[in-house]
Amino acid sequence: MPGVDKEEGDPGMAGKLEDVAAVSGVSRSTVSRVLNGGSVSEDTRQRVLAAMAQTGYRPNLAARTLASGRSGVVGVVIHVPPEVLFQDIFFSGLFHGISEGLAEREAGMMLWLANLSKEQTLERILGMRLFDGLLVTADTLDDPLVDGLVASDLPTVLIGHRHKDRSASYVDIHNERAAEQVVDHLISLGRTRIGHIAGRPGGTSAEERLTGYLRAMHRAGLSTDGLVHRGDYLTQSGVEGAGVLLEAGVDAIFAASDTMALGSLQELRRRGIRVPQDVAVAGFDDVVEASESDPPLTTMRQDTRLLGLEAAHTLFRLLNDPEALPQRVILPTELLIRQSTVGSMTRSPAAKR
Amino acid sequence: MPGVDKEEGDPGMAGKLEDVAAVSGVSRSTVSRVLNGGSVSEDTRQRVLAAMAQTGYRPNLAARTLASGRSGVVGVVIHVPPEVLFQDIFFSGLFHGISEGLAEREAGMMLWLANLSKEQTLERILGMRLFDGLLVTADTLDDPLVDGLVASDLPTVLIGHRHKDRSASYVDIHNERAAEQVVDHLISLGRTRIGHIAGRPGGTSAEERLTGYLRAMHRAGLSTDGLVHRGDYLTQSGVEGAGVLLEAGVDAIFAASDTMALGSLQELRRRGIRVPQDVAVAGFDDVVEASESDPPLTTMRQDTRLLGLEAAHTLFRLLNDPEALPQRVILPTELLIRQSTVGSMTRSPAAKR
DNA sequence: TTGTACGCGTTATCAT
DNA sequence: ATGATAACGCGTACAA
Numbered sequence: 001m002p003g004v005d006k007e008e009g010d011p012g013m014a015g016k017l018e019d020v021a022a023v024s025g026v027s028r029s030t031v032s033r034v035l036n037g038g039s040v041s042e043d044t045r046q047r048v049l050a051a052m053a054q055t056g057y058r059p060n061l062a063a064r065t066l067a068s069g070r071s072g073v074v075g076v077v078i079h080v081p082p083e084v085l086f087q088d089i090f091f092s093g094l095f096h097g098i099s100e101g102l103a104e105r106e107a108g109m110m111l112w113l114a115n116l117s118k119e120q121t122l123e124r125i126l127g128m129r130l131f132d133g134l135l136v137t138a139d140t141l142d143d144p145l146v147d148g149l150v151a152s153d154l155p156t157v158l159i160g161h162r163h164k165d166r167s168a169s170y171v172d173i174h175n176e177r178a179a180e181q182v183v184d185h186l187i188s189l190g191r192t193r194i195g196h197i198a199g200r201p202g203g204t205s206a207e208e209r210l211t212g213y214l215r216a217m218h219r220a221g222l223s224t225d226g227l228v229h230r231g232d233y234l235t236q237s238g239v240e241g242a243g244v245l246l247e248a249g250v251d252a253i254f255a256a257s258d259t260m261a262l263g264s265l266q267e268l269r270r271r272g273i274r275v276p277q278d279v280a281v282a283g284f285d286d287v288v289e290a291s292e293s294d295p296p297l298t299t300m301r302q303d304t305r306l307l308g309l310e311a312a313h314t315l316f317r318l319l320n321d322p323e324a325l326p327q328r329v330i331l332p333t334e335l336l337i338r339q340s341t342v343g344s345m346t347r348s349p350a351a352k353r
Numbered sequence: 354m355p356g357v358d359k360e361e362g363d364p365g366m367a368g369k370l371e372d373v374a375a376v377s378g379v380s381r382s383t384v385s386r387v388l389n390g391g392s393v394s395e396d397t398r399q400r401v402l403a404a405m406a407q408t409g410y411r412p413n414l415a416a417r418t419l420a421s422g423r424s425g426v427v428g429v430v431i432h433v434p435p436e437v438l439f440q441d442i443f444f445s446g447l448f449h450g451i452s453e454g455l456a457e458r459e460a461g462m463m464l465w466l467a468n469l470s471k472e473q474t475l476e477r478i479l480g481m482r483l484f485d486g487l488l489v490t491a492d493t494l495d496d497p498l499v500d501g502l503v504a505s506d507l508p509t510v511l512i513g514h515r516h517k518d519r520s521a522s523y524v525d526i527h528n529e530r531a532a533e534q535v536v537d538h539l540i541s542l543g544r545t546r547i548g549h550i551a552g553r554p555g556g557t558s559a560e561e562r563l564t565g566y567l568r569a570m571h572r573a574g575l576s577t578d579g580l581v582h583r584g585d586y587l588t589q590s591g592v593e594g595a596g597v598l599l600e601a602g603v604d605a606i607f608a609a610s611d612t613m614a615l616g617s618l619q620e621l622r623r624r625g626i627r628v629p630q631d632v633a634v635a636g637f638d639d640v641v642e643a644s645e646s647d648p649p650l651t652t653m654r655q656d657t658r659l660l661g662l663e664a665a666h667t668l669f670r671l672l673n674d675p676e677a678l679p680q681r682v683i684l685p686t687e688l689l690i691r692q693s694t695v696g697s698m699t700r701s702p703a704a705k706r
Numbered sequence: 707t708t709g710t711a712c713g714c715g716t717t718a719t720c721a722t
Numbered sequence: 723a724t725g726a727t728a729a730c731g732c733g734t735a736c737a738a
Contacts, residue, residue, distance in 0.1 A: 016715055027725045032717060041723060058480040062418035063715035066730045071415065073463070082452045092439040099435045103468030108481070110426070110463045115456030124459070127411035129731095369731055380709045385733060394707060416731030419714045482715095710737075719728080 015055040024051035035059065065130060073108035074315060075131040075154075079121065079145055081114050088233075089287050090304050091137075094159060097308020098135055105316055107132075118145035126152055133315045138162060138170070141202045155318040157327070159311050160204050169318060169327040171310045175205045178300045178333045179212025182254050182282050185298070185335060187220050189342065191252035191280055195227040195245035197238060197264065199256045206233070209256045209284065231260050238263025246271070251279055252341075258283035258290045258299055265293055265340065280341040286334075295339035302333045368408040377404035388412065418483065426461035427668060428484040428507075432474065432498055435466050441586075442640050443657050444490075447512060450661020451488055458669055460485075471498035479505055486668045491515060491523070494555045508671040510680070512664050513557050522671060522680040524663045528558045531653045531686045532565025535607055535635050538651070538688060540573050542695065544605035544633055548580040548598035550591060550617065552609045559586075562609045562637065584613050591616025599624070604632055605694075611636035611643045611652055618646055618693065633694040639687075648692035655686045 021028045024047045033040050034048045051057075065071040076098055078091060085091045102109045110131065112121055122145050125134070133155040138146045141162055149156055150168050158170035186194050196213040199206025210228065217224045226248045231237030238260030245253055246268075255261035261283030268275055275281055275295055283290060286301035314327045370388075374381045377400045386393050387401045404410075418424040429451055431444060438444045455462050463484070465474055475498050478487070486508040491499045494515055502509055503521050511523035539547050549566040552559025563581065570577045579601045584590030591613030598606055599621075608614035614636030621628055628634055628648055636643060639654035667680045 018715080028716080029718090029725060029727095030723085033724085036717080039723065044723085058482060060419070060715050061481045061483045062415045062424065063730090064717075065415035066413070066419055066732090067715075067717040069717090069730085082449045086439055086445040086449070096435045096439070099464075099466055099468055103466075106469070106477070108463055108477075110461055111452075113452055113456075115452055116459070120459075123411075124461075128414045128461070129411060130414045371731080381732080382709060382734080383707085386708085389733075391734095392707065397707085413731050416714090417733080419716090420731075420733040422714080422733095708738080710735105712733105712735090714731105714733090717728105717730085720726085722723100722725080 015057050016060070017057070019055050020048065020051045020057045023055055024048045071108075071130050071132055072106070073110055073131055074102060074312075075110050075112060075125055075128075075134045076102075077112045077121070077125065077134060077136040077145070077149065079112070079114045079118060079137065079143075085113060089285065093304030094137070094308040094311075097305035097310075098312055099308070100305075101309040101312025104312070107312075107316075118143070121145055122148040125149065126154075133157070133319055135159065135311050135315060138165065139204050141204055141207065155315060155322075157311050157315045157318065159307060162204055167326055169314060171307055171314055171329040171331065173302050173307070173331050173333050175208035176212040176215070178302075178335075179209035179254070179256070179284070180216040181212075181335055182284065182298075182300050183213050183216035184220075185337065186252045186254060186280055186282060186341065187216065187222070189252075189276075189280060192222055193227070193248075193250045194222065194252040194254060195229065195241075195248060195250035196224075197229050197231045197241035197245070197253065197255040197260050199230075200232045201230060203233075206256055213254060231256070233257040233260060235259050235263040235266075238265075239267045242267035246273070246279075252276075252281070253279060254282045256284055258285040258287045258297060261297055261299070261340075262289055262293055265295075265297070269294075276339070276341050276343045282341055286336055290336075291338070293340070295343070298338045298341040299336050300333050301336050303331065307331055368410050369413070370410070372408050373401065373404045373410045376408055377401045423485055424461075424483050425459070426463055426484055427455060427665075428463050428465060428478055428481075428487045429455075430465045430474070430478065430487060430489040430498070430502065432465070432467045432471060432490065432496075435468065438466060442638065446657030447490070447661040447664075450658035450663075451665055452661070453658075454662040454665025457665070460665075460669075471496070474498055475501040478502065479507075486510070486672055488512065488664050488668060491518065492557055494557055494560065508668060508675075510664050510668045510671065512660060515557055520679055522667060524660055524667055524682040524684065526655050526660070526684050526686050528561035529565035529568070531655075532562035532607070532609070532637070533569040534565075534688055535637065535651075535653050536566050536569035538690065539605045539607060539633055539635060539694065540569065540575070542605075542629075542633060545575055546580070546601075546603045547575065547605040547607060548582065548594075548601060548603035549577075550582050550584045550594035550598070550606065550608040550613050552583075553585045554583065556586075559609055566607060584609070586610040586613060588612050588616040588619075591618075592620045595620040599626070599632075605629075605634070606632060607635045609637055611638040611640045611650060614650055614652070614693075615642055615646055618648075618650070622647075629692070629694050629696045635694055639689055643689075644691070646693070648696070651691045651694040652689050653686050654689050656684065660684055 017028050017031050020031045031048050034045050136149050136158050138158040138160045158168055160172050161170040198210045229241040229244045231241050242264035253264050261281055264281055283297050283299040286299045290297040290299050310329055314329055318324050370381045370384050373384045384401050387398050489502050489511050491511040491513045511521055513525050514523040551563045582594040582597045584594050591608055595617035606617050614634055617634055636650050636652040639652045643650040643652050663682050667682055671677050
């Protein structure tokens with residue numbers, strides 16, 4: 001195909017820096033300077049700009065990265081099965097925030113889900129050597145992927161954290177204290193047999209919420225014997241947990257996730273047990289269904305989108321200042337008191353707290 | 354910090370090809386060959402492999418991309434607001450499939466949502482010059498982003514397509530024919546006043562389903578005057594559409610999405626209208642709620658996850674064979690006949706089709 | 707089979 | 723302010 005014209009913003013093969021230099025009659029260095037904000041005379045800057053438009057020039061990321069060491073791309077590691085990303089409100093909100101936060105700085109986002117094993121994922125991410133930084137979810141206590149990423153030389157911000165991540169940068173909520181607060185609320189209502197439906201063992205948030213529950217109970221001098229049931233954050237385990245805890249004779253249930261709390265609500269209704277008169281129920285997360293359930297669910301609200309947003313911001317802080325100390329960001333949570341603990345007719349003084 | 358040891362798989366700064374060459378006593382080229390499957394003697398191959406392990410070598414993507422022109426990264430462009438990606442079952446299923454398909458070939462995935470304008474997105478994607486190929490959703494008739502991407506020299510597979518994309522590669526379903534089939538089903542049940550709740554004007558699938566509806570009706574000699582209501586694929590517009598179409602005196606409603614159909618079901622129940630005795634209702638998509646509604650919803654099932662999977666596969670076909678002609682993949686859909694059209698007690702012969 | 711030498715498109719360090 | 727020139731780390735003809 002002879003006579004093909006490759007001028008004027010041809011969307012096809014774009015020119016290189018050198019082409020722009022040739023057209024504008026300057027050296028590559030100068031073109032590079034107008035690109036990266038070096039000092040050039042206004043005169044030549046305009047000539048170069050014109051030449052770039054004319055040749056339809058676009059910088060080559062690979063070349064740029066190789067030469068400068070910066071790519072403008074961050075790796076986002078959410079090692080959960082793809083379907084979980086969409087089913088679990090935590091991850092979807094989180095991802096939403098991350099996506100927004102990175103877009104603010106026009107950073108590219110490369111996503112790693114659990115399509116590969118943790119070992120493979122780790123290998124490929126580190127091998128790529130392309131990312132300016134990493135955003136990584138840390139929701140499991142023992143996680144070789146997170147360990148490897150943190151140990152690497154890449155600026156990394158964890159979302160959630162383990163105890164051993166004290167020297168890493170992370171954004172998180174105070175799971176333990178938040179759980180404590182929920183239980184305190186139940187105690188303040190006069191409940192003494194408070195059961196807990198915990199998350200899966202080894203989950204960071206699950207363990208911390210359990211610890212918070214135990215702390216509040218013991219501080220109040222209440223027994224927790226046989227009052228802890230292990231669930232998995234999903235509805236069905238909330239159903240089962242309610243059954244088990246009822247056997248133990250509880251007058252309140254604190255589930256470590258709203259979905260479990262909603263499952264408990266179902267089971268209690270099925271058994272004809274009044275909520276909150278007979279058994280009060282509280283959850284964690286504040287998913288949308290929590291406010292629409294019957295009765296509406298008392299819960300600890302966490303803003304997962306903000307969590308993602310802050311994670312991105314924190315990473316940028318790290319990138320802008322290589323000397324920066326590890327960043328630890330704790331986001332607030334909010335106790336939302338609804339009818340599943342205080343009932344519409346039995347408004348208690350404690351509800352004002 | 355003197356005396357820092359940088360040997361033995363140091364997770365920090367990894368060595369380069371040259372380091373491996375030095376340790377194993379061969380040239381860089383040879384090391385490169387064992388990496389890319391060139392011909393090397395088994396003897397030296399082992400030496401090199403050992404040296405790579407010892408130095409903790411990892412290839413540098415930027416350098417590799419620059420030299421070879423291939424990055425192993427594909428751009429995924431789903432230009433919808435981040436929250437839609439999670440709310441809309443179509444996109445989440447699609448994304449799931451894409452994610453799986455790319456992982457099969459260990460391809461990296463860089464995701465572009467609607468955080469930037471279409472123009473900015475286009476500019477940055479093309480500018481990056483990093484992707485081996487592109488996966489792009491095309492759900493709007495007039496879309497400069499899709500136009501620009503298709504016009505570029507990057508191997509691109511569209512998900513959904515416009516008429517003008519005949520020369521592009523795409524995966525899609527046959528929206529028009531599928532819609533026709535749904536309407537044929539309703540006609541075969543003896544319905545004559547069949548209303549359609551369409552999607553937003555300018556949406557590719559919406560327009561095609563509308564066309565299919567019109568075709569089936571006209572072919573059967575049925576009037577469509579005042580029987581088309583414009584919705585937006587969301588529940589509320591299904592509620593409204595049902596109201597409007599009832600005024601027009603319909604005996605059946607075909608909604609272009611299940612969510613709208615479910616909205617219609619709600620509205621019909623509210624008005625005490627029996628489904629399907631008084632009005633039959635059919636949808637499109639087969640979302641999970643469709644089989645759990647009262648009555649269960651007749652619908653045209655499409656497998657969005659498969660759509661994403663096939664999109665990835667198609668792109669790989671394109672990448673493996675640069676001479677390949679444009680790939681056009683049409684995935685099957687399946688008419689699921691449920692009680693919203695045939696009723697449990699009024700099983701009609703047509704249901705066996 | 708192996709090594710040499712050049713090119714990939716930019717940035718960065720020098721001079722000037 | 724501008725222009726050579728050397729990296730950046732790797733792939734790949736070409737030669738040996």
